[in-house]
Amino acid sequence: MPISGHHFIASTRSAEGHQTFTSVNPRTKTPGNVQFFNATPSEIDRAVTAAAEAFKTTRNFPTSLLVRFLEAVAYEIEALGDELLNTADMETGLGSTRLTGERARTTGQLRAFANLLREGSYVEAIIDTATADRPDIRRMLFPIGPVAVFAASNFPFAFSVAGGDTASAFAAGCPVIVKAHPGHPATSELTAHAINRAIVACGFPAGFFSLLQGDTVEVGQTLIQHPLLEAVGFTGSLRAGRAIFDTAAARPKPIPVYAEMGSINPVVILPGAIAARMETIAEGLVTSVTLGAGQFCTNPGLVLVIDSTETRQFIELAESKMESRASGVLLNASVERGLVKAVAETTRHAAVQTLTGAATIQAEGFCYPNTVLITHSQDF
Amino acid sequence: MPISGHHFIASTRSAEGHQTFTSVNPRTKTPGNVQFFNATPSEIDRAVTAAAEAFKTTRNFPTSLLVRFLEAVAYEIEALGDELLNTADMETGLGSTRLTGERARTTGQLRAFANLLREGSYVEAIIDTATADRPDIRRMLFPIGPVAVFAASNFPFAFSVAGGDTASAFAAGCPVIVKAHPGHPATSELTAHAINRAIVACGFPAGFFSLLQGDTVEVGQTLIQHPLLEAVGFTGSLRAGRAIFDTAAARPKPIPVYAEMGSINPVVILPGAIAARMETIAEGLVTSVTLGAGQFCTNPGLVLVIDSTETRQFIELAESKMESRASGVLLNASVERGLVKAVAETTRHAAVQTLTGAATIQAEGFCYPNTVLITHSQDF
Numbered sequence: 001m002p003i004s005g006h007h008f009i010a011s012t013r014s015a016e017g018h019q020t021f022t023s024v025n026p027r028t029k030t031p032g033n034v035q036f037f038n039a040t041p042s043e044i045d046r047a048v049t050a051a052a053e054a055f056k057t058t059r060n061f062p063t064s065l066l067v068r069f070l071e072a073v074a075y076e077i078e079a080l081g082d083e084l085l086n087t088a089d090m091e092t093g094l095g096s097t098r099l100t101g102e103r104a105r106t107t108g109q110l111r112a113f114a115n116l117l118r119e120g121s122y123v124e125a126i127i128d129t130a131t132a133d134r135p136d137i138r139r140m141l142f143p144i145g146p147v148a149v150f151a152a153s154n155f156p157f158a159f160s161v162a163g164g165d166t167a168s169a170f171a172a173g174c175p176v177i178v179k180a181h182p183g184h185p186a187t188s189e190l191t192a193h194a195i196n197r198a199i200v201a202c203g204f205p206a207g208f209f210s211l212l213q214g215d216t217v218e219v220g221q222t223l224i225q226h227p228l229l230e231a232v233g234f235t236g237s238l239r240a241g242r243a244i245f246d247t248a249a250a251r252p253k254p255i256p257v258y259a260e261m262g263s264i265n266p267v268v269i270l271p272g273a274i275a276a277r278m279e280t281i282a283e284g285l286v287t288s289v290t291l292g293a294g295q296f297c298t299n300p301g302l303v304l305v306i307d308s309t310e311t312r313q314f315i316e317l318a319e320s321k322m323e324s325r326a327s328g329v330l331l332n333a334s335v336e337r338g339l340v341k342a343v344a345e346t347t348r349h350a351a352v353q354t355l356t357g358a359a360t361i362q363a364e365g366f367c368y369p370n371t372v373l374i375t376h377s378q379d380f
Numbered sequence: 381m382p383i384s385g386h387h388f389i390a391s392t393r394s395a396e397g398h399q400t401f402t403s404v405n406p407r408t409k410t411p412g413n414v415q416f417f418n419a420t421p422s423e424i425d426r427a428v429t430a431a432a433e434a435f436k437t438t439r440n441f442p443t444s445l446l447v448r449f450l451e452a453v454a455y456e457i458e459a460l461g462d463e464l465l466n467t468a469d470m471e472t473g474l475g476s477t478r479l480t481g482e483r484a485r486t487t488g489q490l491r492a493f494a495n496l497l498r499e500g501s502y503v504e505a506i507i508d509t510a511t512a513d514r515p516d517i518r519r520m521l522f523p524i525g526p527v528a529v530f531a532a533s534n535f536p537f538a539f540s541v542a543g544g545d546t547a548s549a550f551a552a553g554c555p556v557i558v559k560a561h562p563g564h565p566a567t568s569e570l571t572a573h574a575i576n577r578a579i580v581a582c583g584f585p586a587g588f589f590s591l592l593q594g595d596t597v598e599v600g601q602t603l604i605q606h607p608l609l610e611a612v613g614f615t616g617s618l619r620a621g622r623a624i625f626d627t628a629a630a631r632p633k634p635i636p637v638y639a640e641m642g643s644i645n646p647v648v649i650l651p652g653a654i655a656a657r658m659e660t661i662a663e664g665l666v667t668s669v670t671l672g673a674g675q676f677c678t679n680p681g682l683v684l685v686i687d688s689t690e691t692r693q694f695i696e697l698a699e700s701k702m703e704s705r706a707s708g709v710l711l712n713a714s715v716e717r718g719l720v721k722a723v724a725e726t727t728r729h730a731a732v733q734t735l736t737g738a739a740t741i742q743a744e745g746f747c748y749p750n751t752v753l754i755t756h757s758q759d760f
Contacts, residue, residue, distance in 0.1 A: 133488075249629035 001083060001193065003186045005036040007213055008196055009043060010050035011206035016040045021215040023185050026093040026329050027365040036185040039212040039219050044177075044226060050207025051146035051175035052228040057205050058173045059143050063117040066173060069202045070114040073162055073170070074107035076194035076201075084190050088156045091184040093329040093365065098292065099157070106157040109164050113171035143173040145230030148223050150244065152235035153183040153331050154295035160184065161191035161211060165233030165258070174231075175208045179223055182215035183332045189213075217243070224248050224255075234259040237338075264301035271306055274314045282314060286321040290370060293328030295335070307376075315355070315374065322370040323356040330366035339368045351379030381463060381573065383566045385416040387593055389423060390430035391576055391586035396420045401595040403565050406473040406709050407745040416565040419592040424557075424602050430587025431526035431555035432608040437585050438553045439523050443497040446553055449582045450494040453542055453550070454487035456574035456581075464570050468536045471564040473709040473745065478672065479537070486537040489544050493551035523553040525610030528603050530624065532615035533563040533711050534675035540564065541571035541591060545613030545638070554611075555588045559603055562595035563712045569593075597623070604628050604635075614639040617718075644681035651686055654694045662694060666701040670750060673708030675715070687756075695735070695754065702750040703736040710746035719748045731759030 006015040020035035039047075058066075077084070085099050094102075116122050123140045130136040147169040152159040159165070161178050169176045180188035192211035199208055212219060224232060224247045234244050234257060241259040248257045273281060289300055303318075305311045330336045343358050357371025386395040400415035419427075438446075457464070465479050474482075496502050503520045510516040527549040532539040539545070541558050549556045560568035572591035579588055592599060604612060604627045614624050614637060621639040628637045653661060669680055683698075685691045710716050723738050737751025 245634065246629070249626070249634070254625065254629070 001080075001190065003034045003087075003189050005034045005185070005189075005213070007037065007039055007043060007047075008189075008192045008209070008211040009047045010054075010210055011196055011199060014043050014046075016043055019216070021182055021185075023091045023183065024332060025090055025365075026331055029333075029365060032091070032186065034186060036182070036213045036215075038214045038216055039223075041222050044212060044219070044222050047177045047207075047210035047212060048146055048148075048223070048226040048228045051177055051210065052207075054175045054205035054207030055143070055145050055173075058175060058208055059145075061173050063120070065202065065204075066171060067114045067117050069198055069204060070110045070117075070167065070170060072198035072201050073167075073195050074110040076197045077103065077107055077110075077157075077162060077191065080190055080194055084187065087190055088184060088187040091187050092153075092156050092331055094156070094292070094331075102155060102157045106162060109158065110162065110167045113167045117171055141172075145174060146228055147174045147176050147231045147233060148229055149176055149178045150220060150232065150234040150236065150240075151178060151181040151188065153181045153335070154292070155235075156181075156184040156187045157191070159235040159260075161188045162195055163235075165235070166195075169231075169233065170208075175205075177210045177212060177223065177229075179220055180211055180213050182213070183334075185213050220244065221247055225251060227251075227253070229255060231255055232257045232259075234261075236261065238262045260297070263297065265298060266302040266304060267300040268304045269314075271308055271310065274305070274308075274310050278310070278314050278317065282317045282321055286318055286325060289322070290325055290328065293330055294339075295331060315372075319355045319372050322372050325370055327361075327367055327370050330368060333366060336366045336368060343368075343371055343373075346373055349375070349379070351375050381460075381570065383414045383467075383569050385414045385565070385569075385593070387417065387419055387423060387427075388569075388572045388576055388589070388591040389427045390434075390590055391579060394423050394426070396423055399596070401562055401565075403471045403563065404712060405470055405745075406711055409713075409745060412471070412566065414566060416562070416593045416595075418594045418596055419599050419603075421602050424592060424599070424606060427557045427587075427590035427592060428526055428528075428603070428606040428608045431557055431590065432587075434555045434585035434587035435523070435525050435553075438555060438588055439525075441553050443500070445582065445584075446551060447494045447497050449578055449584060450490045450497070450547065450550060452578035452581050453547075453575050454490040456577045457483065457487055457490075457537075457542060457571065460570055460574055464567065467570055468564060468567040471567050472533075472536050472711055474536070474672070474711075482535060482537045486542055489538065490542065490547045493547045497551055521552075525554060526608055527554045527556050527611045527613060528609055529556055529558045530600060530612065530614040530616065530620075531558060531561040531568065533561045533715070534672070535615075536561075536564040536567045537571070539615040539640075541568045542575055543615075545615070546575075549611075549613065550588075555585075557590045557592060557603065557609075559600055560591055560593050562593070563714075565593050600624065601627055605631060607631075607633070609635060611635055612637045612639075614641075616641065618642045640677070643677065645678060646682040646684060647680040648684045649694075651688055651690065654685070654688075654690050658690070658694050658697065662697045662701055666698055666705060669702070670705055670708065673710055674719075675711060695752075699735045699752050702752050705750055707741075707747055707750050710748060713746060716746045716748060723748075723751055723753075726753055729755070729759070731755050 006013040015037040017037045017040045019038040022031040022035060024031050085096055088099050089096055125140040128137045149165040151161060166176050188211060195209050224244060232244060232248055234241050238261045241261040245257045248255050291299060340360060346352055347354055347358055352373050352375045355372040355374055357369040361367055361369050386393040395417040397417045397420045399418040402411040402415060404411050465476055468479050469476055505520040508517045529545045531541060546556050568591060575589050604624060612624060612628055614621050618641045621641040625637045628635050671679060720740060726732055727734055727738055732753050732755045735752040735754055737749040741747055741749050
């Protein structure tokens with residue numbers, strides 16, 4: 001399917017803007033051929049207004065319709081076949097094994113939400129019937145309205161256009177406006193095609209979904225400030241998440257931001273474990289740290305150990321494993337810059353010693369060597 | 381019991397500051413004899429630090445201890461007897477019938493939370509045991525940590541020192557720092573005595589409760605910005621609530637604000653109802669509007685009717701009932717000022733017509749005439 005670089009706004013294509021950007025192949029740093037357009041304020045307004053209009057209908061949809069829609073989205077994503085996987089691989093360098101698994105996770109999430117709807121307890125309905133002392137009080141969760149989803153760079157399917165945030169909003173009957181991640185705009189456009197087909201197939205109002213492209217802060221800020229928007233889902237860095245939260249909190253009517261942001265995932269390894277299983281733990285740790293070129297939410301960033309002769313052997317072993325393992329292709333230039341900056345800031349402290357890595361390397365793609373730094377608890 | 385004007389900080393009394401204020405009897409506008417001190421930044425820091433220290437213990441308390449404590453607080457409030465009611469009446473002018481009822485509501489709330497703890501479902505425990513596709517996932521609610529409660533002026537018991545926000549935080553095992561409302565500081569001090577006695581009787585850590593007095597914005601802002609504070613409960617005006625929300629959202633680590641703020645409570649009356657029960661509805665409406673001098677959350681502020689001959693008769697009837705009913709004593713100077721300002725802003729519109737009220741009146745206490753304004757939907 002040809003990639004246009006245009007937005008999906010309530011089932012129609014749009015490209016009013018003049019600013020454009022391209023994706024970049026992280027393995028070769030070559031820019032793609034397609035120009036993607038930054039969404040304009042008027043396009044953003046059209047997307048949110050259409051979403052608010054759609055919500056008038058979808059808020060009252062029986063769950064059976066929402067179930068059908070979620071399953072249709074999963075089906076249409078699978079129907080994109082290898083084209084989706086190849087496009088995502090070109091834009092992220094994540095490889096077909098990982099991407100095939102992530103696609104299964106994404107369609108699995110959509111179907112899991114469909115099953116949750118069938119089961120029904122998610123509305124948390126509470127009925128307290130009247131007694132002599134108390135009136136009849138009833139409570140249940142209900143859909144909030146148009147939701148903006150800011151996609152993440154590191155999961156082009158599972159935390160992107162049709163990822164968990166979108167699936168959960170759809171399941172509740174909330175229209176979604178996705179701000180695509182500029183790291184994989186073609187992958188986003190293909191996924192938007194799949195969602196749009198499901199909208200047509202299920203007879204949903206067109207405004208139930210829009211996809212906006214953009215590589216500037218302004219696109220996101222304008223979207224968050226739209227008065228008809230009711231919530232934001234975000235996955236990404238602490239810095240970007242905080243900016244989004246601040247904008248949402250400063251609105252005349254503040255709206256909730258559901259953000260999944262950075263963590264250092266500390267791991268504690270006790271001497272007994274090192275004594276008993278040094279090789280297994282070192283191998284497991286290094287595999288875990290380097291998984292997905294450090295772009296999994298579960299990558300450990302901090303390992304706490306108690307100093308001893310065996311611990312020193314363990315550190316040496318882990319260090320040599322880190323050194324000998326090939327470093328992965330990083331997602332994009334911004335991830336590479338972020339690593340260079342973070343390591344430089346950390347190694348500036350006199351109490352931090354570099355065991356391996358911590359230097360820029362020449363490579364065809366975006367890259368940084370596997371790095372191990374060490375310090376002591378009294379200096380931390 | 382003599383009123384000192386001092387704060388309760390983790391069971392000890394404190395009055396380090398130099399700025400003071402007094403309460404004012406709203407029936408006579410006479411200031412009280414006791415000087416109350418504005419809490420200083422160091423007093424605020426001591427209160428929150430003691431709360432964080434107390435939380436290390438109380439977060440792990442079995443519910444049986446919390447049940448006993450909540451019931452002890454209710455008991456100690458009742459043990460204050462008429463002194464509490466008389467003090468509150470002097471500071472708020474709400475009258476002994478209303479205050480007796482409100483005290484019962486307050487002790488009832490404390491006991492209701494004790495019963496909720498016994499029942500246990502409030503932790504919303506969910507256990508999803510592992511299957512082939514899914515790891516074991518467990519979820520439950522847990523206490524968040526030190527909570528600041530900003531008391532309201534209009535309910536000196538039920539939304540004040542030992543009111544619903546405090547009771548719910550206590551029930552969860554969260555220490556509370558109450559910022560007393562400057563409208564009823566002596567009432568607040570007496571209630572704090574009751575809570576403090578319950579703390580001593582139940583062997584709770586002293587920092588589980590503190591009471592800070594203050595009539596400046598600074599006291600509240602400093603409290604909200606304290607890094608060890610984890611949540612805020614607030615009941616009051618939209619303006620004050622928004623300022624509190626903004627401060628909490630701008631912290632390096634934003635914290636949730638649970639705010640109950642102003643509403644206009646619109647009431648819709650259809651022609652059929654007017655035709656069938658004009659007198660009953662007019663009487664009920666006027667009673668509801670004037671209840672508690674307009675200081676109940678349920679006071680209707682906006683009545684929507686469809687123009688007709690009978691509707692006009694109804695409006696005339698309601699107007700004459702509003703006019704002939706004595707206007708209540710307002711809580712304080714700020715409420716009086718707020719009414720004058722709001723009515724002036726509304727009547728400035730050419731399309732708004734005054735039926736009755738909307739003028740300042742000379743009275744011994746804080747007062748404003750019962751007011752009815754009218755406009756049409758096309759001008760609204």
